[in-house]
Amino acid sequence: MKRNLIIIALISAFLSCTKTITPKLNNAQAQINIQGAVSDTAGPYFVSIVKTVGFYENNTFPGVSGATVTITDSTAGVTDELTETADAGLYRTWKIMQGIPGHTYLLNVSLNGARFTASSTMPQPVQLDSVTFDLRDTSKINSIANYQDPGNTVNYYKYNLLLNGVKDDRFLTFDDRLSNGRYIRDKVDADTGEIKNNYVVQLSLVGVDAGVYTYLHEAEAVAYDNGSLSSPATPTTNIHGGCLGYFSAQTVSNKTAVVKY
CATH class of the missing domain: 2.60.40 (Immunoglobulin-like)
Incomplete structure (x- = not known):
């Protein structure tokens, strides 16, 4: 349960700031945690890549440098190669600065021979x-x-x-x-x-789209429904390749x- 509650902390934090809080996993091998979002509000947008740490370790989650990160607007045919900011593991966009409802966005992260990919379609806005x-x-x-x-x-x-x-x-x-x-x-x-x-x-x-909603809804159930046995151990990520986190193309009102x- 402690593990699940810490996983939830990152979800509410990411959409409003660029500093990501990541889950600390008790006695588990460090995992990559990727979070990113594109929205219909003005950018730039950010992708955060960090490593998880043990539950009883210091509350410091190392950012992962050296990744190649792209976000592609597949509807418009525009690819943005993100650059790492002064904060280790935090990458920002330069070309994609305003998300468009109805467009599909692809995340591609290459890191130490591993590849992580995700797709999210921005819904039409509701005000x-x-x-x-x-x-x-x-x-x-x-x-x-x-x-x-x-x-x-x-x-x-x-x-x-x-x-x-x-x-x-x-x-x-x-x-x-x-x-x-x-x-x-x-x-x-x-x-x-x-x-x-x-x-x-x-x-x-x-x-959000259906895939992101699944992740968020499962996370909410773990955090606020007392961790019932029907809840998954960790939310179902929409990122392929074996990591934690999620990527969202979303609208905000x-x-x-x-x-x-």
């Missing part, structure tokens, strides 16, 4: 109308995501919260299989006492409101 609050119990305030779900396809979502400029570690996933085409008013849970009066709350609605009661 948040507003973020409101459930104030019936002010000791446990929850945010409400309000938006129209399109009825022409199955959509997969992830919710993130930014509280007074600080990213909340929790995240939630949702698909519209039972609510396709309906107006959604979805409660985004927060811990008791986490959201207070006068807090500035930014809610992000992140649209943000709304901000101030808590008042």
